Amino acid sequence: MLIISICIFLRMRKSKDNFETVEGIQSVESLRYDFSTIRAATNNFSDANKLGKGGFGIVYKGNLLNGQEIAVKRLSRNSQQGDFEFKNEVLLVAKLQHRNLVKLLGFCLEGIERLLIYEFVPNRSLDYYIFDPMKREHINWERRYKIIKGIARGLLYLHEDSRLRIIHRDLKASNILLDAEMNSKISDFGMAKMFVLDQTEGNTNRIVGTYGYMAPEYAMLGQFSIKSDVFSYGVLILEVLSGQKITHFHDGENSEYLLSFAWKNWREETTSNLIDPTLRGGPITEMLRCIKIGLLCVQENVSDRPSMTFVILMLNGNLDPIPTPTQPASFMQSNIVSSTLVQNDKSSSIANNEASITELCPR
The missing domain is CATH 1.10.510.10 (Transferase(Phosphotransferase) domain 1)
Known part of the structure; x- marks a missing residue:
């Protein structure tokens, strides 16, 4: 009974954490990707696909099943940025469409994983x-x-x-x-x-x-x-x-x-x-x-x-x-x-x- 109670408590807390994290993101739910899809696109976030690293975390190049090239920003666990910046970017950029702004294709929110999926821009910064x-x-x-x-x-x-x-x-x-x-x-x-x-x-x-x-x-x-x-x-x-x-x-x-x-x-x-x-x-x-x-x-x-x-x-x-x-x-x-x-x-x-x-x- 004790073990079952602990499991229920942990699951409820995780659900609450996830709710707090995604609160306000429901409006762009159509842009959500499965973690397995992005993991496959980046070859399990391999070093060979690494493009760069910043305070947010590591940026990876990926290829979706339809052949589209993407850039994936993966929030690292020790990042000084967090859920606020993640939600901020999702909610803002998803509503912006202009040829002189990088295009946000979607996001992934699963467990502790926070991913932003962008169009791939080949000529660096x-x-x-x-x-x-x-x-x-x-x-x-x-x-x-x-x-x-x-x-x-x-x-x-x-x-x-x-x-x-x-x-x-x-x-x-x-x-x-x-x-x-x-x-x-x-x-x-x-x-x-x-x-x-x-x-x-x-x-x-x-x-x-x-x-x-x-x-x-x-x-x-x-x-x-x-x-x-x-x-x-x-x-x-x-x-x-x-x-x-x-x-x-x-x-x-x-x-x-x-x-x-x-x-x-x-x-x-x-x-x-x-x-x-x-x-x-x-x-x-x-x-x-x-x-x-x-x-x-x-x-x-x-x-x-x-x-x-x-x-x-x-x-x-x-x-x-x-x-x-x-x-x-x-x-x-x-x-x-x-x-x-x-x-x-x-x-x-x-x-x-x-x-x-x-x-x-x-x-």
């Missing part, structure tokens, strides 16, 4: 190309301009055109995937926040994101809005143009913060110093326009940053003249700059979290 001295030689300005525009269209959809208003909160080069035609796709929505359509900003005690890409009002005060994503987008533009990381920029033998270097050269009319040498000889007018747009996006005052609607107008040359930027946010110019992802709790402690830092592999 943006940082795999632009930050590698050799590989960035093969990604010319035409491709980079296409990538910049694609990210902008994806953000515009998130901010204005979808049924929801989504703030990504962790936009960075490693979260931009590239498909076979080098179209950019925004990924990793575990940290995203949903707004009601008439809501413009929010506050949080849990700050998540990557230093260097985070807007100052968000990093220091926990205030976020669509303009927080705009700031991150401006950083991305300058990284794509320069081929260097925001937090590890080098001017010859000297290390400098990329935003301050960009502003100094804009002010001194020597912006060619900012452009990746592999792009020299390209359409300088388009490059200078992108530098100007990038600087406008990283303005310290939220109201001075353009919306993504205006960003796209400027990128397409349909807004003339483009406003003149002023000095960008400079709060990151101290030695506290770090590329690690952070989370701040109510006591303002900082804990390292690699949830959105993924090794550079195709997904």
Whole structure:
């Protein structure tokens, strides 16, 4: 009787845990996969199918029985992300459909297993190309301009055109995937926040994101809005143009913060110093326009940053003249700059979290 009682108790507790985990996911139940299906597709999650590893867990390549290639994110038991991020990504991305967003095909929730199943994107992430001295030689300005525009269209959809208003909160080069035609796709929505359509900003005690890409009002005060994503987008533009990381920029033998270097050269009319040498000889007018747009996006005052609607107008040359930027946010110019992802709790402690830092592999 005792053994039977214990078994019943454990089963009831497991059922309760599963209910709490899937609460709110019932609306996308049609996207649910059986664990056995995904296990077979990834050859039992073999090392040969491993694509990369992040704070969420390991990413595997798989092939469904119909031949479709997939990428599977498997939540590890010791992951600092958990059910909140898992449900957040399922519920948000399942409702989003745009060619510049990575497509969520489904999810698996079975016992302790938490799996996210995505379309397979073969050309890895943006940082795999632009930050590698050799590989960035093969990604010319035409491709980079296409990538910049694609990210902008994806953000515009998130901010204005979808049924929801989504703030990504962790936009960075490693979260931009590239498909076979080098179209950019925004990924990793575990940290995203949903707004009601008439809501413009929010506050949080849990700050998540990557230093260097985070807007100052968000990093220091926990205030976020669509303009927080705009700031991150401006950083991305300058990284794509320069081929260097925001937090590890080098001017010859000297290390400098990329935003301050960009502003100094804009002010001194020597912006060619900012452009990746592999792009020299390209359409300088388009490059200078992108530098100007990038600087406008990283303005310290939220109201001075353009919306993504205006960003796209400027990128397409349909807004003339483009406003003149002023000095960008400079709060990151101290030695506290770090590329690690952070989370701040109510006591303002900082804990390292690699949830959105993924090794550079195709997904």
